[in-house]
Amino acid sequence: MGSFLAFPLAKPPDIFDLPDSAPLEADKDDVYAESHSLNVELSETMHRQNMRSKKEMTMFYEYRQHWSEVVEKLKKKYPQWTSKDILNLRYQFEFFVRDQGYLLHYTIFNEMLDVFQDASSPEQRRMMFESVDTGQYNAINFEEYLQLMNNINIETPVPRPPGIEQDRDEIMNLVSDLSEANTFLQICYDLF
Template identity: 25%
Template sequence: MGNIISFPVVNPPITFEMDTDFAPTGERIVEKKRRTNRFERITEDFFQYLLEERAEIIKAKQKFLEVDMEAILARYPRWTADDIQDYKTQFQTFDPNLDGLIDFNELCSVLDELGDKTTTATRRKYFDQVDVDRSNGIDFEEFLELIWVVSKPKDPELDSDEEAENEEAGNQLGELCLKGGETAQRVRRLSVVQQMQQGLF
């Protein structure tokens, strides 16, 4: 026969604390500041970045959800409240994760699905022109500004160079967004029966 252990074997509890945080008596050392190692500093920096990014997303989402309709209608007098709702729907088409920002990858993905053939470099140029606040995302206000510029009637007094410059300032992207908004308007005006006949749902 072997040795019989007369006391229960207890595994030490799992802990995420450092041994250096405690005195030999088991009391927590409060006054001693633990130095972080390189991995912990990288992890802290990463999570700080995530927190800042999350704060931007929350801000953009709030801006999208709490649209000040009166201010927008005053800024864009040719539009109605229905137009703004249609543009909100169109914005959500380009923002599949619904975080209130259209990032470059989301934009490219939707443009690819819609059959747009522009190069990545061209798309990046247009994206950067629309992203006025340099947040690496197009928020709803920037999206509306893009649609407004593209849908503006052409000024006959502009010479051809100025006109070409304006067209180059993201019109291709804006035209696509504008067409999507017009499509949303047409669908909204259809009856349920007409929408079913068109195979929309």
């Protein structure tokens, strides 16, 4: 089996060639150079985003461990928000970016505004997003997200039931630790 024909061919296959192939040969170098530069640019962009994503994941885990200190700093920066508002904004951000390396990409931002039933145009959304995406990554981190929410004044979601704020960080840390555990430990804890 394989990719070879299993029977002999009665006649050779037809080959279609352009009559003026000489100019195409000269253009091949240009096409190869252009595709190479596009590949290099794409690879560099992906590498920058991966490195930023790893950095943001680490920073977000630090936020969780020292959440009360983070809230105090953020309340000084955004005095109109209560600690509950900041916590709700964190929940929003986590919900939309959990599988995205803790970076909110523009496409997810559009979906988020649709969920919030925001009536702004795509051009306005792009301008809002680019106003906080100073590094031109086409993705924003948690601090830039807070700045964006401050700029557009979207209401925070319905508050969580009382008592969940105190336990949520501990529960999220446990869930995070268990999800990162190897298969044997997950079986031992009867997670399957």
